[in-house]
Amino acid sequence: MSKSAVLILGAGSDMARALAHKYASAGHDIQLAARQVQRLAADQADIALRHGVAVSLHEFDALDLGTHPGFVQGLPSLPGIAICAVGLMGQQGESQTDMQKAALVMRSNFEGPACILALLANAFEQRGHGILVGIASVAGLRGRASNYVYGASKAGFVAFLSGLRNRLARGPVHVVTVLPGFVNTKMTEGMALPRRLLAQPADVADAVFRATQKRRDVIYVKPIWRLIMAIICALPERVFKKTSL
Amino acid sequence: MSTVSGWGQYPRLQAHLRKPQSPEALCALAQNGGPTIARGNGRAYGDSAINSRCTIDMRALNRMLQFCPDSGQLVAEAGVLLGDIIAAFLPRGWFPYVTPGTKFVTLGGAVAADVHGKNHHKEGGFGAYVDWLDLVDHSGQILRCSRSENPQLFQHTLGGMGLTGVIYRVALRLRPVSSGxxxxxxxxxxxxxxxxxxxxxxxxxxxxxxxxxxxxxxxxxxxxxxxxxxxxxxxxxxxxxxxxxxxxxxxxxxxxxxxxxxxxxxxxxxxxxxxxxxxxxxxxxxxxxxxxxxxxxxxxxxxxxxxxxxxxxxxxxxxxxxxxxxxxxxxxxxxxxxxxxxxxxxxxxxxxxxxxxxxxxxxxxxxxxxxxxxxxxxxxxxxxxxxxxxxxxxxxxxxxxxxxxxxxxxxTEPRAAPFARYRQASGAAGAWASAQSERLGL
The missing domain is CATH 3.30.70.2520 (Alpha-Beta Plaits)
Known part of the structure; x- marks a missing residue:
């Protein structure tokens, strides 16, 4: 029996590319969904050539909610696993002053991802199986001055995934929340990040792959982050508000 | 600035590294005026792939694009590693015709150094199995080069140490093998x-x-x-x-x-x-x-x-x-x-x-x-x-x-002066240089 297809939403990112290669190397067909998806034609050829699987491209705009039902309908097959890697870091400075930009960050990290996963969750539930993966962020566990607009939107997504998992827990559909710490990608290029805490996109892909196999609920990519975030979340607010993390 | 060196970790030089994510970004870097050099996976031993002003890290452009099972021709971006080609194609019965002593070299690096393997006496160098390549020249154009198209540029690029332009894409013929x-x-x-x-x-x-x-x-x-x-x-x-x-x-x-x-x-x-x-x-x-x-x-x-x-x-x-x-x-x-x-x-x-x-x-x-x-x-x-x-x-x-x-x-190298003259005449001299080419006057 051939393995079910894996849908990757927001397929243009480094993390998404690593995920596509990981699942393709295990024999899954791949559905890449992104805006201007034709720019991923070289990746499509690459994944298909290296791993001998079918790779299809699908135009998808996470912010254009009206197109989501048609997008799901248009997939060659309903995937067995759907991974949402859509996200936008933005710049905190801009997000503080320009509310249009702030709203775009919030919509890109929360509204869009939550809405498409909600649709897919219903379709998976109806079919009777499936795994949903949301790439959130450790930034969503506590708002910090340096990136709280991004963090707040990821927090919304974390809560959404948690609630969705709770709703579906008695059924066959599973939800995985991924909380990567710092990852070495285009998004973080030029940022001075501590090496010991920095994961490679391939590390994220390996961790997500294991999590979907073992049906884990919430994963961190580097285990050290679980400890770091436990400490950060345990700080009393009157102490936390004076930190600069 | 980062500290960059070749495989020998000597010399260590300060260089601005740029890592284009798309061919468009690569072409833009090529036109930004002033000498730069492309760099693959850093397996040249010395200073062949370092330019302190701008060194172009090609490893993000590493996609395999096409394979023809009749001819064994693989088309891939220059940042693909030889080891990736083996991982993908040996299970299907194909192996590189020519391989140096490490599989951690990029395709572009192998072409630029025209590397040889243990079969050179009989089957020639890496360049002999390159059907064509796409080269980004100093005006940011992508030029198809082969034995029939831009043949002079093609010949000077095989073994040309990256000094004719940036190798972006390569069509490489693989060898059919019946075991590993x-x-x-x-x-x-x-x-x-x-x-x-x-x-x-x-x-x-x-x-x-x-x-x-x-x-x-x-x-x-x-x-x-x-x-x-x-x-x-x-x-x-x-x-x-x-x-x-x-x-x-x-x-x-x-x-x-x-x-x-x-x-x-x-x-x-x-x-x-x-x-x-x-x-x-x-x-x-x-x-x-x-x-x-x-x-x-x-x-x-x-x-x-x-x-x-x-x-x-x-x-x-x-x-x-x-x-x-x-x-x-x-x-x-x-x-x-x-x-x-x-x-x-x-x-x-x-x-x-x-x-x-x-x-x-x-x-x-x-x-x-x-x-x-x-x-x-x-x-x-x-x-x-x-x-x-x-x-x-x-x-x-x-x-x-x-x-x-x-x-x-x-x-030792009477070919150096004609090579340098070719670079002058073609306009490549002002656009591409490595610490090595500057040291040696290439």
Whole structure:
């Protein structure tokens, strides 16, 4: 029996590319969904050539909610696993002053991802199986001055995934929340990040792959982050508000 | 600025690294005026792929684009590693025609250095299997170059050390193979004359290479283990392995965990290692079946082996001496090396075939390659070896070089001046330069 297809939403990112290669190397067909998806034609050829699987491209705009039902309908097959890697870091400075930009960050990290996963969750539930993966962020566990607009939107997504998992827990559909710490990608290029805490996109892909196999609920990519975030979340607010993390 | 060095970790230079994510971004970098150089996976030993003003890291452009199973032609972006090609295509019965001693080189790097393998005497260099390539020139245009389209640019790009433009895409022909195994035949040569005789008798062997004990003097000077190889057919394999002739070899990957102090590597340890290697090889079986990874890439099993030479880094000396002078030239080189007592763990001798190229390394003759930790003494020895190479009409390999002087380079390399003139005339000279090309006046 051939393995079910894996849908990757927001397929243009480094993390998404690593995920596509990981699942393709295990024999899954791949559905890449992104805006201007034709720019991923070289990746499509690459994944298909290296791993001998079918790779299809699908135009998808996470912010254009009206197109989501048609997008799901248009997939060659309903995937067995759907991974949402859509996200936008933005710049905190801009997000503080320009509310249009702030709203775009919030919509890109929360509204869009939550809405498409909600649709897919219903379709998976109806079919009777499936795994949903949301790439959130450790930034969503506590708002910090340096990136709280991004963090707040990821927090919304974390809560959404948690609630969705709770709703579906008695059924066959599973939800995985991924909380990567710092990852070495285009998004973080030029940022001075501590090496010991920095994961490679391939590390994220390996961790997500294991999590979907073992049906884990919430994963961190580097285990050290679980400890770091436990400490950060345990700080009393009157102490936390004076930190600069 | 980041600190950048080649595989020898010498010299270490400050450079601005840029990593284009798309061909458009690459073309934009090409036009930004002022010299830059493309860099692959950093396996050239010296300063071939470093430009302090702008060094273009090509590793994000690493997609395989097309494969034709009838011709074996693979089209891929230049940042693809040879090891990735093997991982994807050996299970389908294809292998690179030419491979250097590490699979961690990029396609673009292999073309730029026109690398050779253990089959050069019979099948030529890497460039011989490039059907065409797409080159980004100084105006940011992508030019298709082949033996019929822009042929001059094509020829100057094979072995041109990245000094004609940035290699963006390559169409490489792969070799059909029926297993991932090599039938190896090992012969013992008591001295350099016998080693050369064994190579000359083995002209029909697909692969040939010798490990040479560079510390022996007198009658045993140049004692070697000459290793010949052929691709195994399923019939050559033990019955159990025949059903899965491409099964990946089981190998442990070791990391070099620390940088040892440089005194670990001294005359006594190197002599002991060489003697042990020779006697173990001389006693072992003459024929054996070796998996592709151990056969072609024995050192890849130790990630970061370049750290063994300590923090000061190391330099590789690799020259080729033309056939007619080979024995005399090799004797002179070995005499100088053993007199200095500066042998290396791995000294490699190899017969090369004839090749006519604007700047590629190979010529009909014998190539000798050895590593030295960088010290004042070994740098002086290598200058002496340069002079011997020049005396016998030989040349040195740019992909390994980090230290030859401009004068000596031009004396050994009459092709350098015409190559530099070609760069001037084509407009490439102002756009592409490496620390090496500036050092050598290329």
């Amino acid at each position: 195994w090599i039938v190896q035949k090992r012969q013992v040569a008591r001295d350099i004359g016998q080693a050369i005789a064994l190579f000359e008798q083995a002209q029909d062997a697909t692969y040939s290479v010798a490990w040479i004990d560079c510390l022996q003097r007198g009658a045993a000077m140049g004692r070697s283990l000459v290793m010949l190889g052929e691709h195994a057919t399923p019939a050559d394999l033990p019955p159990k392995a025949r059903a899965t002739p491409f099964a990946p070899p089981k190998r442990r990957q070791l990391h070099m965990p620390i940088t040892p102090p440089s005194w670990v590597l001294n005359r006594a340890t190197v002599r002991a290692f060489n003697a042990l290697y020779y006697w173990q090889g001389a006693r072992g079986p003459g024929h054996s079946l070796v998996d592709w990874d151990s056969y072609f890439y024995p050192l890849d099993a130790i990630l970061g082996w370049n750290k063994i030479y300590g923090r000061r880094g190391f330099a590789q000396f690799q020259c080729v001496i033309p056939l007619a002078q080979a024995e005399a030239g090799l004797r002179a080189l070995l005499a100088a090396i053993s007199a200095a007592g500066a042998g290396s763990f791995l000294a490699v001798l190899k017969r090369l075939g004839a090749q006519d190229s604007p700047l590629s390394f190979p010529m009909a003759g014998y190539t000798l390659a050895l590593d030295f930790p960088v010290t004042a003494k070994t740098l002086a020895l290598m200058q002496q070896l340069d002079a011997i190479t020049h005396h016998y009409g030989g040349r040195i390999y740019l992909a390994k070089d980090s230290r030859i002087s401009r004068d000596m380079f031009h004396q």
